[in-house]
Amino acid sequence: QVQLVQSGAEVKKPGASVKVSCKASGYTFTSYGISWVRQAPGQGLEWMGWISAYNGNTNYAQKLQGRVTMTTDTSTSTAYMELRSLRSDDTAVYYCARVLVVGVADYWGQGTLVTVSS
Amino acid sequence: EIVMTQSPATLSVSPGERATLSCRASQSVSSNLAWYQQKPGQAPRLLIYGASTRATGIPARFSGSGSGTEFTLTISSLQSEDFAVYYCQQYNNWPRLTFGGGTKVEIK
Secondary structure, three states: OOEEEEOOOEEEOOOOOEEEEEEEEOOOHHHOEEEEEEEOOOOOOEEEEEEEOOOOOEEEOHHHOOOEEEEEEOOOOEEEEEEOOOOHHHOEEEEEEEEEEOOEEEEEOOOEEEEEOO | OOOEEEEOOEEEEOOOOOEEEEEEEOOOOOOOEEEEEEOOOOOOEEEEEOOOEEOOOOOOOEEEEEEOOEEEEEEOOOOHHHOOEEEEEEOOOOOOOEEOOOEEEEEO
């Protein structure tokens, strides 16, 4: 069965970087893209960006351009999301999700809580 | 940016009753609209895409309709496991994807 397993919770100081991993199994990794979505405490969902696991092409949300990098390692079927220059309003649960068709996420990871606090 | 507006913010429904959730786009998104369900402490779950196509394993009591700027998610007979928050999401304006603010379906 399709599974996306994310790395564990992180606590970071403002200005630091965080890198979240998302290990996929149960399907051909390079046949689907991966989206990243975040959710601040008690808030709604925010799309962060997408990466093609086939060729590494990316698209990022405009507000995160310059601070976010998404990558994949096809040898381990793992996707990564790195966010730099962290601020307190980056505190959120970060989800990876397999992209069924452009923009539609059909399987989701369990989420990774990133807390940014001094 | 396409703004997605969901209404109502909270919907109180008794088990077995019908629930109707609305989602409005600030401009046409054609049929490029998905619905997700999220329970507390869990990841979202895809219910509907293409405005009306149920995702794999989604029960037939969930149905989606609409196109352009007005969309509806209907749950024909609410089960206890359906009480959750529901989000709509447009993907017509790729890569500028946007979600609605959510509708919480609670037990009446």
